[in-house]
Amino acid sequence: MKIKLSILALAVAMGLAAPAAAQEQIKIASSNWPSLQAMSSVLKEITEKYFGASAEVVNSTLPIIMASMDKGEIDILPEIWSPNHDSLINTYVKEKQTVKLGSMTFKSISGMCTTRHTQEKFGVKSIYDLSRPEIADVFKSAAGGKPKLWVGPAGWSSSKTELIRARDYGYADLFELTTVEESLAIVDLEQAIRAGTPWIGICYTPHPTFSRKEVVMLDEPPHDPAKWKVVQPDQNPNWLAMSSSTTAWAPISVNIAYAKELEAKDPKLVALLNNITLDPAEIAQWIDAVGTKKIDPDTFAKDWVSKNDAKILGWMAGKAQ
Template identity: 30%
Template sequence: MLLRCLAAGALSAALCTPALSATIVVGQPDWPSAQVTAHIIADVLQERLGVEVRLRPVGTIELMGGIDRGEIDVHPEVWLPNGEEIVREYRDVRHSLTLSPISVAAEQHVCTTRETSEATGLKALKDLSKPEIAAAFDTDSDGLGEIWIGARTWSSTRIERVRAKSYGYDATMMLLTMPEDQALASVDAAVATGAPIVFYCYTPHYIYALHDIVTLEEPAYDPNAWKIVTAEQDPAWLSLSKAETAWEPSRYHVGYATSLKQDQPKVAAFLDRIKITEEDAVAMSYAVHVDGRSPEEIAATWVKDNGDRIEEWVK
């Protein structure tokens, strides 16, 4: 990493300065459990392993590119299969990215509220391709319903676009991208007035504790019904991709720069042993959003309360 930064020239050398002094840069994507986990990693690295750390807020796709370029060292949550193609390139071809062997189970769906499902008859994801169902979600009278498919920087959002095309609701629904808190405030407002709402959803997440959420039915995951081409591979990625069934059961891992194995073996060993559970992630998500606590403070409390587990990770 040191050599790569020096070779990169004056401009990026400024970005790489922390790496020169062996500072570990931990990327911080914008969803709650990743933010808290980034702080937990930073806290343990600093307090237990005596390493200088800098947190860098960054979108997940850019974060993986940053690891490949040697600008960032750690990704708290690399989601699969969302980032499958990028991971394959960096991990298996360029050997710049390593994923921890431990993962957290996750799920991704499209959701609605129970009230919406009962009022509109929306039960299955393919129902959204029916104009009469989609009409219930049209708030701006343009003839298309509206659905939130994720934040612009998320790796899942491109795939949700592919899913909309594959199920046919790209023709009946306007696919909205926006930050998660804006989208979930729409769910809050819809629940408050009994208005219909439909949106991308994932677990672990606090939203299931806040509202009565229904997951839309889909055919079980079939690898033959999925083909994802990334925008980096082909500008015509959308027309070349398909995703005609539910998501593959998902999972996420801590990811880190492979160079750490040589440069900072203790750090790499710690990152390989981190084990955040699904229950931890739900609690983090709820604490950030519903309790309104800062990721930094939640992480500090978590580290204090989980000394035994952390001891296992750093020994």
Template identity: 25%
Template sequence: MRKSKRQLIAWIGFLILVLAVGLVGCGATTTETTKEEKPTLVLADPGWDSVQFNNSVVQFIAEKGYGYKTEVISGSTPITFAAFIKGDIDIYSEIWTDNIKEKYDKAIKDGAIKAISVNFDDNAQGLYVPTYLIKGNPAKGIKPLAPDLKSIKDLPKYWELFKDQEVPTKGRIYGAPPGWEVDKILQTKIKNYGLDTTYNYFSPGSDAALSTSLAKAYEEGKPWLGYYWEPTWIMGKYDMTLLTDVPFDEALWNDGYKCEFAPSIVTVGVSKGMETKAPDVVEFLSHYKTSNTLLNEALAYMQDNKADVDQTAIWFLKNHTDLWTPWVPSEVADKVKAALK
């Protein structure tokens, strides 16, 4: 009987030990699971196709390679950049620094954001016309209607070529969509150049409306004059000529934008909390770099194949492994490649 009691006590002790170990194990698992949970990374979408494409590339690598969740906040440049400064947005994959120079420089100086790489710096922006207006296109039976049109200063004598159908006493210049910082720049610039006496400035409602107006005119071989920029699918698909302007001079630019746009350094930026929130993604983004040619190619693919930005990002990552694999550690690259299959 005494032996049985000892055995019973021993069994009870053993069960308590097993339960204790089990509870400790459960606690460790819970702690480990919590530890593995990663924050959601928020990216800015100020509204144009190249930034949306860059976002999708960043998102695919961050999600598939590093295990983060991502989301996007859309809005105009002023709205998204203000949210970026506040820390509500973590990543801005395409900051056109010269378009928001004062706000950008202040945010950098204040430490609210950090520029960690140059995405591309071989871009251009300004007033464009289809090249066939200057050189003609014999294959399409188009004669050169403005053979001497080279500069913005030549525009007053060609206003009838670009006649505004709604106000036929003036020509029409297609500007940037409302809410874009460059819209304000263009309106001031055109007024200071005196072009408002012969042209109406027309602000399309969106990036899509602007590109549609250009594409429609081009496909029909008609005149078109307006603001555009590179990289874009338009420039990847159509032969357009950027009208020359007064060479860039900082004093002239600060005095009402009376010169050409300087090639903008387009940076990748992160909020001040990102280096703590996702240091591995910050390291990846510090190597992120594309180019005008690469982006024109990707955006033209998107347009020609009626693909969305996510599909285009996958196509791009599959076809440019030599470009992006050096951005990340080999084990991350392997995960991304596996997700692409």
């Protein structure tokens, strides 16, 4: 206890923490994926413990969150993914300039995945294989109907991109493109791994389930910007007709975003947001804790922050950890 108090005292002495009376409430956004839920609660805990401010986590969808940041109603979005959310980045960061990007916390790779058992038994190796009716039939269930292919939750921008890719790669009409929440898709995938039954859907690193050796990403042409024309619903109601994509995802960058007004509201907190970096393996542990083990994000955050004082003070001081 004395060690923790001395570390906080050090932060105050360094001018990194501020008294609660001088702070307004900080509103931190969250949504429906576990790494963001964990990060939102971690930032809330850091804001309250090290900066002496009151903080609140606000749950919504990304378009609403970014519009609220534009109005100064939300201060921080701990994760915005590019190119997944490029339409929002273009609008609020580049055009309106009311939102700024902080540090890039980690990178991700996304693609279409199946189980290793499915690949080895049925020869499903390329994304083009999904356009073959005999391969699509592999994924049919005993219940009948079209086989199911998970494109991601309905609220994700990447799910819209996967609808475009399914159409342009030629397998959209062969599958029921499902948009259940990620937690349900993970349960289905884990059951398929245990039972040795086929599964197909979008996946991404550093998610621990998608990174298992039993899960493989299908081959597809390397990313070509000339073949990646993705329009999102927030840009145009005819987004699907205007879009085209027959190329792999570009490597994904995940950044913190914050309202420009926060620079005046709490410049020391902004300095922290520009210095946070996390190892992908650590993000995988966060996803496992909050997404798989269902640990409450606030409970997880209190534990993680209590064990990572040195790392947090390094972020506050502008030192890479």
